[in-house]
Amino acid sequence: MKVYVSGLYSGGNPQPGVGIVRSVRQGFPFATIVGVEYSNRVSGIHWEDLDELWIQRPWSELDLDAYGAQVRGVLDEGGLWISGSDLEAMWLASIFPDGHRNLLAPPNGAFKRITKPSVEAADKLPVEVPTFISTDLPDWELHAFCRAHNWRVWLKGPYYDAARTPTWDRFIAARDALTKVWSTDRLFLQAHVSGYEESVMLAAYQGELLGCVSMRKRDITPEGKTWAGDVSPVDPKFEEPLREMVRDLNWTGGGELEMVRDAAGQRWLLEMNPRFPAWVHGATIAGHNLPALLVQAAAGVNARRAKPLASEFTRVVLEVPVRDEFPLPALPEPFAGAIGHSMKHPSGLTSLAERLHKADAELIGIAEEEAVADGIPQVPETFLDDIAAYDLERLQTPEFLYMGSTAEQLFRRAGERAHRLSTNEVQVVSGYSIKTNPDERLIGLALENGFLAEAISLLEVQKALKVGFRPDQVILNGPGKWWPEGMMPKERLHAVFCDSVADLDRCVDALATGEMDSRHVGIRIRTPNVVSRFGIPLDSPGTFRALVEAVERLPAHVAFGVHFHMASSNIGVAQWWHLFESMLKWCRAIEQLTGRTIEILDMGGGWFPDDWHSSDESRFVRAVERVKAVLPRVTQIVSEPGKAMAQPSMALAMRILEIQEHEDDSIEAVVDGSIAELPMYAFQPHRILRQCGESGALQPLGRGKTHLMGRLCMEHDIVATNVALPEGTRAGDVLIFCDAGGYDRSMSYVFGRG
Amino acid sequence: MYLVEVESAAKDQAAEVVAPGAPSDRWEEFPYSRLSHHGDRCCEMARQWVVAMDFAQLNGASVESGPRWLREKYKWGPSPWPMHWCDVVERDTIDCGAHAALALEVFAARGLAAFPAQLVQKYSKEATDQWRGSWEAEEVSCHWLDGEHIYHEATAVLVGTGELKVWDGSAGSWVNPRQRGGYGSVLSIRVFADSPEAISNGFRWGEQRIAANRWQQIG
Numbered sequence: 001m002k003v004y005v006s007g008l009y010s011g012g013n014p015q016p017g018v019g020i021v022r023s024v025r026q027g028f029p030f031a032t033i034v035g036v037e038y039s040n041r042v043s044g045i046h047w048e049d050l051d052e053l054w055i056q057r058p059w060s061e062l063d064l065d066a067y068g069a070q071v072r073g074v075l076d077e078g079g080l081w082i083s084g085s086d087l088e089a090m091w092l093a094s095i096f097p098d099g100h101r102n103l104l105a106p107p108n109g110a111f112k113r114i115t116k117p118s119v120e121a122a123d124k125l126p127v128e129v130p131t132f133i134s135t136d137l138p139d140w141e142l143h144a145f146c147r148a149h150n151w152r153v154w155l156k157g158p159y160y161d162a163a164r165t166p167t168w169d170r171f172i173a174a175r176d177a178l179t180k181v182w183s184t185d186r187l188f189l190q191a192h193v194s195g196y197e198e199s200v201m202l203a204a205y206q207g208e209l210l211g212c213v214s215m216r217k218r219d220i221t222p223e224g225k226t227w228a229g230d231v232s233p234v235d236p237k238f239e240e241p242l243r244e245m246v247r248d249l250n251w252t253g254g255g256e257l258e259m260v261r262d263a264a265g266q267r268w269l270l271e272m273n274p275r276f277p278a279w280v281h282g283a284t285i286a287g288h289n290l291p292a293l294l295v296q297a298a299a300g301v302n303a304r305r306a307k308p309l310a311s312e313f314t315r316v317v318l319e320v321p322v323r324d325e326f327p328l329p330a331l332p333e334p335f336a337g338a339i340g341h342s343m344k345h346p347s348g349l350t351s352l353a354e355r356l357h358k359a360d361a362e363l364i365g366i367a368e369e370e371a372v373a374d375g376i377p378q379v380p381e382t383f384l385d386d387i388a389a390y391d392l393e394r395l396q397t398p399e400f401l402y403m404g405s406t407a408e409q410l411f412r413r414a415g416e417r418a419h420r421l422s423t424n425e426v427q428v429v430s431g432y433s434i435k436t437n438p439d440e441r442l443i444g445l446a447l448e449n450g451f452l453a454e455a456i457s458l459l460e461v462q463k464a465l466k467v468g469f470r471p472d473q474v475i476l477n478g479p480g481k482w483w484p485e486g487m488m489p490k491e492r493l494h495a496v497f498c499d500s501v502a503d504l505d506r507c508v509d510a511l512a513t514g515e516m517d518s519r520h521v522g523i524r525i526r527t528p529n530v531v532s533r534f535g536i537p538l539d540s541p542g543t544f545r546a547l548v549e550a551v552e553r554l555p556a557h558v559a560f561g562v563h564f565h566m567a568s569s570n571i572g573v574a575q576w577w578h579l580f581e582s583m584l585k586w587c588r589a590i591e592q593l594t595g596r597t598i599e600i601l602d603m604g605g606g607w608f609p610d611d612w613h614s615s616d617e618s619r620f621v622r623a624v625e626r627v628k629a630v631l632p633r634v635t636q637i638v639s640e641p642g643k644a645m646a647q648p649s650m651a652l653a654m655r656i657l658e659i660q661e662h663e664d665d666s667i668e669a670v671v672d673g674s675i676a677e678l679p680m681y682a683f684q685p686h687r688i689l690r691q692c693g694e695s696g697a698l699q700p701l702g703r704g705k706t707h708l709m710g711r712l713c714m715e716h717d718i719v720a721t722n723v724a725l726p727e728g729t730r731a732g733d734v735l736i737f738c739d740a741g742g743y744d745r746s747m748s749y750v751f752g753r754g
Numbered sequence: 755m756y757l758v759e760v761e762s763a764a765k766d767q768a769a770e771v772v773a774p775g776a777p778s779d780r781w782e783e784f785p786y787s788r789l790s791h792h793g794d795r796c797c798e799m800a801r802q803w804v805v806a807m808d809f810a811q812l813n814g815a816s817v818e819s820g821p822r823w824l825r826e827k828y829k830w831g832p833s834p835w836p837m838h839w840c841d842v843v844e845r846d847t848i849d850c851g852a853h854a855a856l857a858l859e860v861f862a863a864r865g866l867a868a869f870p871a872q873l874v875q876k877y878s879k880e881a882t883d884q885w886r887g888s889w890e891a892e893e894v895s896c897h898w899l900d901g902e903h904i905y906h907e908a909t910a911v912l913v914g915t916g917e918l919k920v921w922d923g924s925a926g927s928w929v930n931p932r933q934r935g936g937y938g939s940v941l942s943i944r945v946f947a948d949s950p951e952a953i954s955n956g957f958r959w960g961e962q963r964i965a966a967n968r969w970q971q972i973g
Contacts, residue, residue, distance in 0.1 A: 150814065194815055230930075230932065232932070262816060263815065263816035263819045264816055264818055264913075265913070265914070311932075472840070528807060528810040528811070529810045529811050529813055538803075538806070538807070538810075539804050539807075541799070541800055541843040541844060543800065544803045545799060548799060562821040574814055575813065575814050578812070578813065578814035579810075580813075581809070582806070582809050582810040583809075585805070585806045585809050586806050586810075589802040589803070589805075589806050592802065593795065593796075593798065593799055593802065628816070636842075
């Protein structure tokens with residue numbers, strides 16, 4: 001009996017080959033085991049149980065047709081082949097679409113039905129699949145997905161590789177890297193599921209399940225790979241549908257279902273691998289020798305029974321002698337001035353991925369049903385109407401465009417929503433954050449629509465008063481509220497929130513001396529667990545006690561309130577709502593301990609426009625009900641939508657200065673805008689429009705290979721990456737960056753303008 | 755670890771045991787640890803801080819998640835008893851009884867059915883000698899140590915119909931119900947519950963049935 005085993009890479013992220021070899025050897029001590037590899041740098045080729053080696057040239061060099069014929073010869077002569085590599089198994093399936101009795105890997109049809117992330121074939125298993133979307137979707141929607149899942153998301157490649165993308169710039173970088181490594185744009189974003197990792201490994205032959213075993217990861221490497229685990233039989237409620245699935249797929253070979261079990265016990269399927277896992281010999285140690293069962297079924301020769309040694313296994317690092325006939329290859333010379341050596345897989349697996357794409361572009365069908373061609377985002381009609389009112393040809397770019405009708409509509413809807421949410425007991429009112437965009441037109445709209453003005457400095461207070469707000473419509477908060485000196489209004493303000501105990505003490509003094517007057521005086525509390533530099537901390541019993549004692553010093557004649565603020569676009573929408581609930585608990589504790597009742601609750605902010613404007617209003621209705629239930633003396637809730645108001649209210653027009661096409665099909669276009677006008681370019685996507693030179697129509701840009709580089713002589717002045725310029729685009733054309741009316745506008749600076 | 759008022763009684767009882775049967779026999783009469791409350795604002799402020807902080811640290815995760823933040827904030831080690839709420843929150847180091855008491859409070863505040871749990875675990879004579887040294891250096895009672903066995907406290911949480919998970923607050927992890935013997939394994943467990951249903955039906959912990967309010971040998 002001759003058994004060929006591939007996937008012998010044995011580094012920190014090992015392939016299963018060595019484990020398969022050890023298990024086959026245990027089941028069949030006299031078998032001839034041949035190690036198959038595509039590089040002599042793969043350390044597993046030196047494992048002692050290998051009788052022979054069949055080392056091929058790396059996948060990048062290999063003549064696939066000739067090699068396919070050789071493999072066929074090996075199989076026809078009776079050799080059994082257990083593949084330890086996803087991509088090799090995929091390639092073998094393309095050579096043997098209906099399988100081969102000696103090829104112990106899944107047939108072609110099975111691959112298409114286990115494509116991650118949906119793993120269609122597993123729909124009868126008692127598992128859920130974590131929410132995911134294809135990165136074919138527009139960046140605008142990908143950003144929304146990240147926010148919706150609290151930035152606890154993974155960007156995953158089509159085969160393996162995953163990167164946590166907790167911020168937009170990290171997402172962009174990881175997408176670029178994965179796209180290059182795996183030669184495909186077909187990636188997907190998947191929501192993280194918190195829990196314990198576990199797997200089910202199986203072996204099947206021609207659709208019959210031969211065995212399966214469950215493993216819980218008990219120790220993992222920093223990359224999340226198994227280092228130790230405990231092994232147990234598969235729950236019959238899982239095994240029965242698994243048996244049906246295997247039959248349905250006509251599965252042959254090893255397989256692994258990788259899952260996470262959450263705190264409630266629900267299993268979430270991350271992916272199904274078309275091979276044994278690297279911990280395969282750990283199961284053999286526990287008496288479940290699945291590779292031997294597989295060989296037994298294919299060869300018709302009984303395997304020596306595995307004796308369970310323990311129900312738990314762990315790994316150790318071993319040094320083994322290098323085989324004389326395959327001495328260690330020379331280390332590659334580092335590029336001059338560079339650091340380290342090549343970290344690529346020595347067999348050139350990523351090259352195989354590229355070749356497989358060319359051979360069968362449909363092999364990887366990630367979430368095709370959700371794919372939207374070219375990633376073109378939806379652009380609201382009001383944007384188009386507002387931009388159409390400008391004569392783009394005559395614009396002195398770069399120039400911010402005020403989106404008048406869009407802004408009016410946003411403020412009106414916010415005002416109406418606040419009115420609808422108000423009850424007889426609790427008034428809901430919006431607050432306009434002046435710092436987000438101090439444009440007087442926007443402050444004026446806030447005034448017209450019943451907002452309060454939220455200021456963080458006395459200059460901002462004066463700006464609000466100048467536009468027409470009365471002092472009793474102004475809320476003052478933040479750490480710099482006394483700056484500049486001497487500008488504090490003598491009239492009564494609506495509310496003042498203190499950012500520290502020292503600030504609170506100063507306010508108490510100012511109230512006593514008449515330096516300041518306010519209907520409400522309160523505290524801003526610092527959110528524990530979510531990092532913030534603002535507010536009075538709650539993170540230790542001592543700081544909490546200091547806060548309680550400070551509140552007790554507030555004079556009785558002022559109404560008390562609490563302010564909390566955290567950008568929902570940064571922490572995610574669901575986490576923001578958790579924070580809201582958490583804050584209510586802190587507020588309740590403060591009320592009980594101080595005896596001061598909270599009359600005003602100011603909740604911000606930093607809402608991404610879509611999240612605030614499009615979200616289900618019932619969520620806000622429930623929030624008001626919660627406030628009433630937990631803090632029954634609250635009479636006013638101030639909701640600060642932050643950039644949800646300002647961001648859509650302006651766009652930035654810039655003009656293309658130059659277009660350079662490169663040999664690798666990438667395009668670099670230089671524009672007269674820059675990161676000085678668009679400082680938020682790395683933190684959020686912007687929907688970009690280009691006016692068609694012929695029709696004058698505004699065309700949204702999809703995803704492509706163009707990088708838009710700013711006019712500044714700065715290495716990082718790139719205002720957009722991976723966009724597609726419509727055909728016919730040329731120098732002089734105007735591009736409109738929408739969604740630039742928030743911090744892009746207020747934080748823009750004069751750099752590079754002479 | 756234990757209420758100071760029961761320590762001497764427990765010592766006497768331990769001394770009377772000539773040929774101990776199960777490892778838990780030595781701790782048969784031990785009550786589980788309870789934090790004292792001064793009945794004043796100092797303790798109430800501490801208690802409210804723990805409960806509010808726990809919800810904040812939950813960070814949107816399932817309420818059945820273990821409160822690992824307590825272990826991050828409070829190291830495990832010797833601590834004197836009796837202990838009040840206002841004492842415990844200010845300490846850097848607390849023992850398993852205090853960890854378990856805090857966890858019991860936060861699980862209950864999350865709306866879960868949680869119960870005090872006592873464990874007897876097996877380690878090694880070398881380990882218990884080391885612990886004895888640490889505890890004696892702090893002049894804290896160490897009769898939770900007995901040869902290669904230790905008495906330990908944890909918190910049992912009801913996660914399904916009659917199904918328990920056991921949170922080891924000092925380790926910041928769930929106790930593995932599948933462990934059978936060996937270093938660190940659970941030899942005996944006692945879960946305190948007063949509901950008629952728990953008393954008559956007991957609980958399921960992994961694949962084992964656990965009777966309420968009495969020591970049960972594992973394995």
